[in-house]
Amino acid sequence: ADDGYDLWLRYTLAPAPQRAALHARATSIVAPGRSPLLASAVGELRRGFAGMTGVAPVMADRPAAGAIVLAVAGSRLLDGQALPLEGLGREGYVIRSATIAGVPVTLIAANGEAGLLYGSFALLRRAQMADWPARLDERSAPKVQLRVLNHWDNLDRTVERGYAGQSIWDWWSLPDWKGPRYTDYARANASLGINGAVLNNVNARPESLTAPFIAKAAALADVMRPWGIKIYLSARFSAPIEIGKLNTADPLDPAVQAWWRAKADEIYKAIPDFGGFLVKANSEGQPGPQDYHRTHADGANVLAQAVRRHGGIVMYRAFVYSEANPDDRAKQAYADFKPLDGRFDDNVIVQVKNGAIDFQPREPFHPLFGAMPRTPLMLEFQITKEYLGQNFSLAYLGPLFEEVLRADTMAHGRGDTVSRVVQGKVDPYRITGIAGVANIGVDRDWSGSTFNQANWYAFGRFAWDPDASSAAIAREWAAMTFTPDPRFVTPAVAMMQRSREAVVDYMTPLGLHHQMATGYHYGPAPWVHALARPEWNPVYYARADASGIGFNRTASGSNAVAQYAPPVAAFYADPKTTPDEELLWFHHLPWDYRMRSGRILWDELALRYQHGVAEVAAMRRQWAALRPYVDEERFAKTAAFLTREQHDAEWWRDASLAYWSSLSRRPLPAGVPAPA
């Protein structure tokens, strides 16, 4: 069925002329053994080629013409091949058209079996994309060690900020029943190189660390292991009190330290390759070390010491904000963590959201990147579109990921991009990682819409290679998910590449942010001002009044700009050098401020909203033209969602402009319709 369940691993029958050629290149498979990882690789190759050619490759002991040969370094099969395996680590691979024992084969070689698994998926990707040159020569290795999905899944199967149905983890039937969906989830991740999954919400329940849930997590670990995926758990900082019956969770208390050690031992007994803990502490009401006047480093280290002898790590989140920071919420993570640089144990990595507020349609990069030379930083993206229209919008996040990764922190000089910081190339990091808040649930299509699947895909591909291109990734995804026919792929990619900017424009143009409805974050609410804490109110972020609009984060305002490296700070301190796209993030400007376009700010703002709406209308037309290439079910759902998105885009434009014009008292420029 074309219900989206197969994601980008559809392996549909290739058109007749290509089918034979493909089969000739996948007649048989030679693999060095039957370990679980190899069984996954071989099973996927067989499944894929069986689907695409109609004939499953046979298993063979020695290479014959048209074989796919899997081999690890040191194998006699590689004698004389002179392969560039050095520097590929355990997970990288080489794919080559080669001649072995006189016959032409396709060689997948690696230093470790994980590399063979990833190489197998890479070969399948080429076959699916109909992009298999006569002489294959590909070499790839992940640039980041930890490529992890964060599931914000609760134990009752609700998903915080999830828009694709219930949690895929059926805690109730685990550990006894390990349904096939778990394996398909693991396959999809492995196809991208994702090698870790945090099973439960960062707003963690203490029960997730009790024996019954450890057993359930262990069952899932058993499913994931053959696909190279480690399991992690979110830990609630006060668990020693809630499930340990201690009267404190003070990280410097020896009883607390002993409790975490014993808990870690218990987990590792059930899950020998357990990855470690993810921790949200002293943020949004969660308990944490500051409850005991200890630092975040003290808090991270108590958990780190518990898992270290097992080889585990702690991912400690820097997403913190509290009432104590009324002048600018954007400054708190840096203020709390920067002074702790170098104070974290060596198996801790601090996980930082891409921006300093909260997964907005656009944010400048987080000032912590480049500012923690002695503390490894892990980048956290949100794949689920909490603030970008949730399941309905067709917003491809590749350009967002790319923009953040390419942002230049100028930490030590030009070119110190967020990507290089995260790779540990700006400052040498012992651990490197990228996390993505998953958009996965039990919906048949996993992600709530077909195009939301592209964001899972893009996250995985960027985690493997943070220097990748969003357009190239979109091409892969579109070709695999629908058809490699360029008459489909070219326009579909063009549509995807503009789709996130459309959301920015119709929701929060020119650097505006956090204008979404309170709590559920869907739809416009720029006028909301009366909530208990100032930073919960959209008016706190837009600061609009009769004189103008925008958040002054320069020295005359909150001075958040000072958290950036001096050249970046200087650039953002001046509205003349601040890009239009980030203008109102950093500056409060009069309504008649003269923009680069020559228009006044008010007119520019109104036109941006209108442009966002027009872009969605254009996407609807583009999609309609693609009908001949898409099956009925996926075509219809996407079309319906685009109709809904256009409605929402108009709602955003009209509601926002109605409110802003009550302050600016200016007429709408030509081309922007008056609110209905």
Ligand code: GCU
């Ligand atoms: C956002 C989101 C919360 C989430 C939090 C976090 O604020 O709205 O639901 O818990 O981020 O990242 O911890």
